[in-house]
Amino acid sequence: MSTLVIFDLEFTSWPRALEQNWSAPGQLREIVQIGALRLRDDFSVVEEFEALVRPVVNPQLSAYFTDLTGIEQAAVDQDGLSPAAAFDDFLAFCQDQTVLSYGNDMVVLGENVGWARVRGEELKNSFLTARFLNIRPWLNTIAPVTASANVGRLWQMLDLPKPVAGQEHSALFDCYSFAAALRHLRDTGATLPEGCF
Template sequence: MTSSSHLQIPYAVVYDLEFTAWDGSMARRWLAPGEYKEVVQIGAVKVTSAFSPIERFECLVRPRLNPVLSPYLEKLTRITNAAVTARGVDFEEAYRSFVSFAGTLPVIAFGRDDLVLMDNLRLYGLHTVLRLPKVVDLRPWLIENGIDIRGMHACDVGPAAGVPFDGHTHDALADALSVASGIKALVERGAVPPVAAVPKMYP
């Protein structure tokens, strides 16, 4: 095996989600009647041990309970109802594709998007059928490496580590790439790469 091919070996998957939201829903913690965190977009990137991206995954998802996206969410994410109608798939199909993309690689996210995935599996009655990868929350690692995460979103990780953001904020794939670029920058400055055991799969 050549050194160049070795550098292309997948080491981990970094991912991010976008999900249904309304003006004020974050402050209300999605507790108003009918408000659910239904996944609208999954974005992920496979990275090498140096956290260089080598493969990308992006999928729009059609919410089941609130199929029409709010104007707030359209403005925040630039994901339109027309795009979801044209390219969106059902959550089960999107989730199966994401899990297949991740395979047995460690899975990393900024925050607890795994809880959102589990909420969707339960919401749609899929939690006894589909499995959820164990996700490593990157936030403690960022704190250990001098990043103040207060008020941060996934899209802010790259800029916090000195890497300009590329793309549209609150786009799941662009945000996942920002997280990966932030990790890469910190590792290049001497940080120990985030440790992520091979995910244990559970119902």
């Protein structure tokens, strides 16, 4: 059975951080939540992955981030994994898979893995066992109406039923929105770029 992984990240943010490319002092894109789905070649879900991550440089979440994502400080404090543990688990989930994102989330993942290693945290798993690919340019070309949409709104832009309960800017919900878009595009005749499965 051929499978691939799609994933989404939620990372620390503040008002205007996106517009300023997280350039204000101390504003790093620290991962707080990872969501991923392993999909069969018919885009049905085989397995889910979800993890909360405790940020290190900015352990106190901004009110802006909490309002945007719905992720509460108490949940991160109680259930959040150390960055190295969360990244290790996620990279193990991705092993030997093509891993698709809607945007350059793999860059943010790489930054965070690098920071964990600089802090001396050990990771057993590596990026080298998976093939990461930003599929947003392809998807926006196939379905131009999606060009201005974040991943959590893809289902709306394509006039699809809401894929699962939840809200955008929750990493796992965003993955289900992404999967619904890919399934819809396949059903309307689009073919994923070569090498995805």
